[in-house]
Amino acid sequence: MSKRKTVWIPAILAAIAAALLLAYSLWHHPSNAGRHFPPGGAGRPPREEEGGLGGLAKTLGTISLYLGAAGFVWFWFKKKLKSPSLLVRRVGKLLRTAHKPLGWATLLLIAVHGAYFLFTKLQDHKIWSGLAAFAILLAIAGYGFFVNKIRNKWMRTVHRTLGLLWVPVLVIHAGGSAILASAAALAVGAVVALLEKKAAA
Known part of the structure; x- marks a missing residue:
């Protein structure tokens, strides 16, 4: 088996691309936090779409976060296939089988979500951070x-990595949705550790 570290190059390029996209997002589209808008709402940024295709696309993006988290959860079980629990x-075993389908489903839903917006x-401004996330996901x-x-x-x-x-x-x-999905994945890891400890006792 090869040990050449050149396999890192595409990942590094994807990370650089993501960093540049994020930097552009922050530089070209500064936050509206702290800005004061005149009465009547003139100059305010448009509200997020909640219904129709926009709402569906947003929902697909949220679902993809949890599918991605479910795919990552396999990491907690990878070396536990002979667990006492x-x-x-x-x-x-279920996650080992589902890991790749979950990954492709995540990619598909995010592609649809991103293409719409x-x-x-x-x-x-979220377009650029979305493209950054998509660059990493493609890698x-x-x-x-x-x-x-x-x-x-x-x-x-x-x-x-x-x-x-x-x-x-x-x-x-994605803000809070991504934080919740990440927290759920971490919680699964904690539950796995508790189940193993209980089974081994």
């Missing part, structure tokens, strides 16, 4: 696709 073993709300998907095709000891490490890097970018883009 029957529940942990069964859920681990890219064409309908191009001036929204995650790419490494996930090739992880069993390219025999290199770093492939899984890069894949996992990109998954961790994706989290803060998502928090910048």
